[in-house]
Amino acid sequence: MATLAYREIGGKSGRYWALVIGSGALVAAGLGAALYMRAHGHHVTGMTNQIVWGMPHVFAVFLIVAASGALNVASIASVFGRSPYKPLARLSGLLAVALLIGGLWNLVLDLGRPGHLLDAVMFPQWRSIFAWNIYLYTGFLVVVGFYLWFLMERRLERHSKTIGLVAFLWRLVLTTGTGSIFGFLAARRAYDTALLAPLFIILSFAFGLAVFLLVLITASSALSRPLGERLLKRLKGLLVVFVAAALYFVAVYHLTNLYRAGYRGIESFVLVSGGVYTLLFWVIQVGVGGVVPLVLLLTAKTRLARRMVVASAGVVVGGLAQLYVLIIGGQAYPLRLFPGFVVHSSFYDGVIHPYVPHWPETVLAVSGVGVTTLIVLIGVRLLPFLPASLADEAIDVHGHKGRPAQAPKSVVPSP
Amino acid sequence: MTDPDSFVPQDTKAQAESEDSCDVGRRRLLAMAGGVAVLALAPGVTVWARTMRAKGLVDAHPVRYGLLIDANHCQSGCDACVRACNQYNGLSGQTGPDNAQWIRKVTIQDPKTGFTRTFPVMCQHCAKPACVAVCPTGASFRRADGIVLVDKHRCIGCRYCLMACPYQARSFVAHKVDDQKPWAPRGKGTAEGCTLCVERIDRGKLPACVAACARRGHKAMLFGNLHDPQSAIAKRLAQYASTTIRADLGMEPGVHYRGI
Numbered sequence: 001m002a003t004l005a006y007r008e009i010g011g012k013s014g015r016y017w018a019l020v021i022g023s024g025a026l027v028a029a030g031l032g033a034a035l036y037m038r039a040h041g042h043h044v045t046g047m048t049n050q051i052v053w054g055m056p057h058v059f060a061v062f063l064i065v066a067a068s069g070a071l072n073v074a075s076i077a078s079v080f081g082r083s084p085y086k087p088l089a090r091l092s093g094l095l096a097v098a099l100l101i102g103g104l105w106n107l108v109l110d111l112g113r114p115g116h117l118l119d120a121v122m123f124p125q126w127r128s129i130f131a132w133n134i135y136l137y138t139g140f141l142v143v144v145g146f147y148l149w150f151l152m153e154r155r156l157e158r159h160s161k162t163i164g165l166v167a168f169l170w171r172l173v174l175t176t177g178t179g180s181i182f183g184f185l186a187a188r189r190a191y192d193t194a195l196l197a198p199l200f201i202i203l204s205f206a207f208g209l210a211v212f213l214l215v216l217i218t219a220s221s222a223l224s225r226p227l228g229e230r231l232l233k234r235l236k237g238l239l240v241v242f243v244a245a246a247l248y249f250v251a252v253y254h255l256t257n258l259y260r261a262g263y264r265g266i267e268s269f270v271l272v273s274g275g276v277y278t279l280l281f282w283v284i285q286v287g288v289g290g291v292v293p294l295v296l297l298l299t300a301k302t303r304l305a306r307r308m309v310v311a312s313a314g315v316v317v318g319g320l321a322q323l324y325v326l327i328i329g330g331q332a333y334p335l336r337l338f339p340g341f342v343v344h345s346s347f348y349d350g351v352i353h354p355y356v357p358h359w360p361e362t363v364l365a366v367s368g369v370g371v372t373t374l375i376v377l378i379g380v381r382l383l384p385f386l387p388a389s390l391a392d393e394a395i396d397v398h399g400h401k402g403r404p405a406q407a408p409k410s411v412v413p414s415p
Numbered sequence: 416m417t418d419p420d421s422f423v424p425q426d427t428k429a430q431a432e433s434e435d436s437c438d439v440g441r442r443r444l445l446a447m448a449g450g451v452a453v454l455a456l457a458p459g460v461t462v463w464a465r466t467m468r469a470k471g472l473v474d475a476h477p478v479r480y481g482l483l484i485d486a487n488h489c490q491s492g493c494d495a496c497v498r499a500c501n502q503y504n505g506l507s508g509q510t511g512p513d514n515a516q517w518i519r520k521v522t523i524q525d526p527k528t529g530f531t532r533t534f535p536v537m538c539q540h541c542a543k544p545a546c547v548a549v550c551p552t553g554a555s556f557r558r559a560d561g562i563v564l565v566d567k568h569r570c571i572g573c574r575y576c577l578m579a580c581p582y583q584a585r586s587f588v589a590h591k592v593d594d595q596k597p598w599a600p601r602g603k604g605t606a607e608g609c610t611l612c613v614e615r616i617d618r619g620k621l622p623a624c625v626a627a628c629a630r631r632g633h634k635a636m637l638f639g640n641l642h643d644p645q646s647a648i649a650k651r652l653a654q655y656a657s658t659t660i661r662a663d664l665g666m667e668p669g670v671h672y673r674g675i
Contacts, residue, residue: 041589042513043589048513049512049583049585051512052574052578053574053578111571111573111604112572112587113605116568120571125550131551131552184579185578186545187661337536337581337661338521342526343521344521345521345522345536347510347519347583349583
């Protein structure tokens with residue numbers, strides 16, 4: 001039986017090296033920014049005792065949430081038996097690993113004392129969801145590493161369903177853990193809800209698939225490798241469902257808060273009077289990240305691949321805005337120590353806390369994307385992650401449900 | 416096989432074994448049975464002890480330090496407690512958003528009636544502190560006597576405790592720290608908060624803020640052992656109504672307030 005071939009990329013073009021050098025420069029700049037912050041203290045950033053977590057955390061959470069979502073494409077193939085997605089499984093796994101490492105890069109380099117990090121392993125505190133996440137993240141890397149190995153080693157491929165199931169369950173727990181980092185913060189009105197865990201899971205589906213599509217379509221175009229229209233349509237359908245589901249969960253989150261006593265202040269802040277946060281919520285998160293992609297995918301008549309790139313970019317930008325509103329807006333709204341009273345203090349009780357990102361934390365934040373990009377670039381250069389062809393005929397060979405298998409012309413026999 | 420826990424000399428033991436292997440077998444059986452019993456009972460006993468402690472039926476420690484702050488006596492415009500804390504613990508006293516503040520004077524006003532009160536807020540030294548629960552390394556910890564502290568050698572500077580504390584009582588050291596006091600070690604890149612002047616307490620002295628308030632003659636702050644019914648603070652709490660900030664969160668603060 002003919003099988004689909006995967007092939008490393010040549011990696012000799014000027015564009016490839018420009019990308020490698022660009023992302024490498026970003027990584028170096030991020031490392032420099034982190035060392036600068038370490039040497040001078042966090043006062044060189046816009047983060048304060050009120051806005052405790054800033055830009056590095058927005059990007060880190062996005063990358064980590066997207067990491068678990070990027071693995072979904074592989075899961076759909078391995079766990080749910082949808083064979084048309086199988087050729088995409090390797091890239092899905094690679095992206096998941098790269099995105100997670102990019103997110104962890106941000107988190108670790110932002111720590112005040114990263115040198116003490118080993119203490120989290122030496123003295124684990126199981127009551128802390130943060131401690132749980134350390135194991136969930138490192139475990140995810142190990143599980144997906146094995147998953148990739150099983151996918152790429154033909155003798156082990158028949159077991160890939162089992163390890164794929166483990167990876168799928170692991171990623172669900174991982175995203176639950178990431179959402180719970182915020183959901184367990186009972187004191188802060190924007191976070192105090194168990195809904196954040198499932199919200200983060202559905203966000204991960206949308207963010208991860210958007211990043212995956214950006215990489216897949218860009219790579220196929222740059223490498224002139226065929227990408228079938230039917231496969232794109234399937235992926236488009238998935239993206240539509242995920243983006244719509246994310247919008248639904250966001251609506252439930254806000255409606256629930258509007259219904260709960262004591263939460264109308266934070267809702268009024270985010271939805272109506274929060275200035276930049278309100279703008280980001282309605283225009284970027286809901287508009288650019290939700291409505292525009294849905295309209296583009298469902299109604300526009302231009303070339304599908306182009307629409308999907310624009311829609312995916314919208315989902316990514318909207319996702320970053322969403323996490324900015326949630327993470328930073330949630331801290332900007334003051335803690336309510338004395339409900340019903342007007343409060344003043346030298347520590348800024350009772351006032352909206354301003355946040356202006358400074359260059360060190362912004363550079364560090366963006367460098368996480370650089371780390372992810374660099375890992376993907378090196379990965380596809382060294383190992384056969386990308387299929388030689390994703391033409392529809394090639395995918396049909398792998399048992400496209402409801403269609404008879406054909407012997408397509410574009411299929412390359414395995415070496 | 417030698418038994419490291421045995422107090423019987425080895426040569427005598429070997430002789431006894433050779434003389435009565437049946438007895439040894441019985442002893443081993445008893446030891447195994449004992450081990451199995453301990454393994455089986457230990458989780459149950461632990462759960463029982465925790466439940467009893469949670470219900471307040473078993474007192475973990477005879478000492479729980481706390482404060483009673485009487486807002487009726489706290490003077491508007493007086494910040495003696497804040498200055499004493501800064502001076503004793505080597506804080507700069509600057510009030511920028513990235514400066515550490517272990518104690519602050521808070522003014523609250525009822526917008527409907529104009530009723531105004533001012534009083535200090537610091538770490539509330541909770542019985543169930545959120546900062547301790549969320550800390551991934553155990554750097555945030557609670558002493559047996561109820562004082563909540565940060566171990567600077569374990570803190571990774573993740574600031575999750577700052578996110579979790581409902582009282583905004585934790586600060587992050589964002590500046591280089593010079594002229595540290597030997598009794599109040601600080602570290603750039605770590606979290607910190609009110610220590611209740613633990614070093615002074617261990618020497619039998621009052622926290623700096625309480626002592627400063629007393630020197631002013633305001634008597635707005637009372638320190639003592641909440642678990643000692645004979646202590647002045649316990650008697651005052653038994654005599655007058657008091658409250659804790661955000662009692663609804665169930666963290667059982669060790670700092671009580673009157674007049675708010």
